[in-house]
Amino acid sequence: MAGKKINLTDQLKNYFGFDTFKGNQEAIIQNLLAGNDTFVLMPTGGGKSLCYQLPSLLMDGTAIVISPLIALMKNQVDAMRNFSEEDGIAHFINSSLNKSAIDQVKSDILAGRTKLLYVAPESLTKEENVEFLKTVKISFYAVDEAHCISEWGHDFRPEYRRIRPIINEIGKAPLIALTATATPKVQHDIQKNLGMVEAQVFKSSFNRPNLYYEVRPKTANVDKDIIKFIKNNPEKSGIIYCLSRKKVEELAEILQANGINARAYHAGMDSATRTQNQDDFLMEKIDVIVATIAFGMGIDKPDVRYVIHYDIPKSLEGYYQETGRAGRDGGEGQCITFYTNKDLQKLEKFMQGKPVAEQEIGKQLLLETAAYAESSVCRRKTLLHYFGEEYTEENCGNCDNCLNPKKQVEAQELLCTVIETVLAVKENFKADYIIDIIQGKETSEVQAHLHEDLEVFGSGMGEEDKTWNAVIRQALIAGYLTKEVENYGLLKVTDAGKKFLKHPKSFKITEDNDFEEVEEEAPARGGGACAVDPALYSMLKDLRKKLSKKLEVPPYVIFQDPSLEAMATIYPITLDELQNIPGVGAGKAKRYGEEFCKLIKRHCEENEIERPEDLRVRTVANKSKMKVAIIQAIDRKVALDDIAMSKGIEFEELLDEIEAIVYSGTKLNIDYFLEDIMDEDHLLDIYDYFKESTTDNIDDALDELGDDFTEEEVRLVRIKFISEMAN
Structure with a gap:
């Protein structure tokens, strides 16, 4: 077969029924048929699998496809069998x-029936x-x-x-490696590891013009935002990605409770x-799949x-891969991400305990x-730059930053300072050190x-981080500037940067999006598109203050701010x-709810407000299985700590659960545990702090109490305090 050119278009029509190849497919297949190692970078939906399926049918012997997921193999083997009368073909x-x-x-x-083995x-x-x-x-061989080979990729597998x-x-035998996401760093790592540094590389553009990218602030109302979004896109297929299995199950239940045809999918x-859930999604028996990243490769x-x-x-590899599952037919594909800096801190915590290099x-x-999330530059530009591709359009017209451009400010001097x-x-x-x-x-x-002696030290104190x-x-x-590939993250100045320093010219920047402030200002906008009623919000706060005086408990013990916003x-x-x-659980509703409901009802009548009944996000009773067990x-x-072990969750997650239980009005007595692990004076100091304080914020408490107290201790005593004072 090697070296012999054949008419591939006829073969394509014959086996797969397509009239033409997409992008580089034909050149890739010719290269492989000629017996050469081949490296394929092609975005999701570009038709990677055809690059090894067709040659496997044309060449002598069996092609070995090394593939990471069982679900994906089943999917592809079924597809291949559909193209052939012979079941043993794959x-x-x-x-x-x-x-x-x-x-x-x-x-x-052994009988020569099988052309493809996954x-x-x-x-x-x-x-x-x-x-x-x-x-x-x-x-x-096809990889x-x-x-997955690269520890720089998003799915390192030994x-x-x-x-x-x-x-x-x-x-x-010849080797073809295929991936839908690889930065220059990852590409180098894969080729080195597979011993194919000399392979011919075929790289398609990573731009998917039909995908719309948007990053939204993640507020307390995120579930409601999502329900609203889905209801505005009825009967369309969608995927929602969450990081933890627990969140996947919770969110799927909340969506179902709100009349959305959704199912969960995760490795556990x-x-x-x-x-069954995956097949139902493919067969359109369900509209929405809520999943961890275990879902979707090759779907x-x-x-x-x-x-x-x-x-x-x-x-960003993961992000590109996952968003790439939208709009593969070239039609509409909306990619919406909810972002808060807190989530990054959580992810950093998960990394503790891993080898330092991996961290x-x-x-x-x-x-x-x-x-990527915080930048107010065109999202396409940022993404493609990350994958080593230059996007020259000034405005892509299909991302939130381009549709709502921010004012640009001159930053020529600032750039000189940085260089x-x-x-x-x-x-x-x-960057953070710079x-x-x-x-x-x-x-x-x-x-x-000894860098505090440098002339540039402190030269930009007038501007914010x-x-x-x-x-x-x-x-x-x-x-x-550029980032060093081998030592990820070290900043270098390019020739263009050195030239800029000698002859500065205009350099305009747009200020980053500010996600921190958005969270603080939540009362003003509440659930994204559904605005908080400022007059009612301040009346509810006054009522809470009045009750707090009367009952001699801090206001947050009655209801927390997010509850009032809602x-x-x-x-x-x-x-x-x-x-x-x-x-707000049943306990809280009974104890304090009456007066709040009266106030809201009166406000609605006086101002002739139509209540958004349809948007009442129904919470899920089933969420309480775990809570009841706790x-x-x-x-x-x-x-x-034994409860956490038996439930298979981190101690910190258990504290989240217990806090949710006491904050919504259920009384819990954890004295037996506190007596075991804490000194009594220590405990009283924290308890008294919460009695006097107007806020239940843990960081404030730690600042006030000093270094002798740990976050865990303060959270545990806060649980005791809320439970005794409020419930």
Whole structure:
């Protein structure tokens, strides 16, 4: 076959029924047929799988496709069998098959019926499979989702790093590696690891013009925002990504309770349910799938109309991959992400305990994601720049930043300051360190390098950190600075940057979007599109203050601010409706609700307000399964750390659950646990603090109480305090 040119278009029509190839497909296939190693970078929906499916049918022997997910293999094998009369044409070997199924696969391969064999990397490394494959004529190897090889990718898998040695053991044949997301760094890492540095690289543009990108602030009303969005897009298919399995299940239940046809999908579900949910989504029996990132690799559904990120992903690779599942048919694809800096802090916490190098990489990837979310530059420009592609349009017309452009400000001098500082520290440091120097912060790291003596130290104290961040991010996109590939994150000055310093010209930046302030100002806008009623909000606050004086408890003990905001948005006028407000359980509604409902009802009548009944987000009683179990365990005086262990959650997550329980009005007695772990004076100091304080904010408490107290202790005592004072 090698070297012989054949008419591929006829073969394409014959096997797959398509008239023409997309993008680079034909050149890639010719290269592979000629026996050459091939590296394919093609965005999701560009038609990667055809690049190895067609050649496998045309070449002698069996092609081995190494693929990361069982669901994906099943999907692709079914698709291949649909194109052929012969069921044995495609098979997979993975942990889901029993012995007799595996024997059937082997006999089909040996009889020459099988052109494509999908193998999970974990199965490829098994001794008996290696021995069997040595006896098979192999046409070529394909490594799909090749970014899994790279620790810089978003899905580092150690088994993927062992592919090359195993291939060498089985027998040499051409190799094709395919991925939908690879920064220059990841590409280099993959090629090095697979021993294919000389391979011809085919790179398609990563721009998906039909996708609309938007980042929204994640407020207390995020569930409501999502419900509203879905109801405004009825009968369209959508995917919602969450980081934790727990959140996936909770959100799916809330959507169902609000009349949305949604199901959950994550790796912890039993595989029959999971497969059923995936198939129902593909068959359009359900509209929305709520999933962890375990869902979607290789899912070939062309008409997903929106992808929502409930939590910011761990990396831009992940983000690009997941948003890329929208609008694969070239039609509408809305990509909405909810962002708060708090989520990044959570993700950083998860990394603790991993090897230092991995933590460093993880941190860099998170910083890139934050830069993308906070930047007010065209989202397309930022994304494509990250993947090493230049986007020259000034306004893409299809992202939130381009549709609502911000005013630009001249930053020529600021850029000169940044370039001077990067050069002054010998191009050896990351962005946050550069900003510390410009801002004149004498951190221990700055002092260790004696950089407080530099002339540039403190030269930019008049501007905020956020402005300096914007200058650096936009200078990277403009090509004045670059980030070191090998040591991720070190800033270097490019030739263009040095030229700029000698002959400065105009450099305009747009200020970053400010997500922190948005959260503080929540009362003014509440649930995104559904504004809080400011007059009612301030009346509710007055009523809370009055009650707090009368009952001698701090105001937050009665209802927290987000609960009041929700009341001033949804206008509940019965105790039943009040219980649909976040943070209001039956106990609280009974104890304090009467007066609040009366006030709201009177306000609605006097101002002739129509209440948004349809937007009453119904909360889910079932959420309480976990809560009931926790309450029962505490009644039995089980130590809290043991409860967390038995529920398979972190101690911190358990505290979140317990706080939700006491804040919504249920009394819990955790004295038995506190006596065990805390000194009595210590406990009283914290308790007295909350008695006097007007806020229940933990950071404020820690500032006030000093270094002798840990966050965990303060949270535990706050639980005791709320439970005793309010419930």
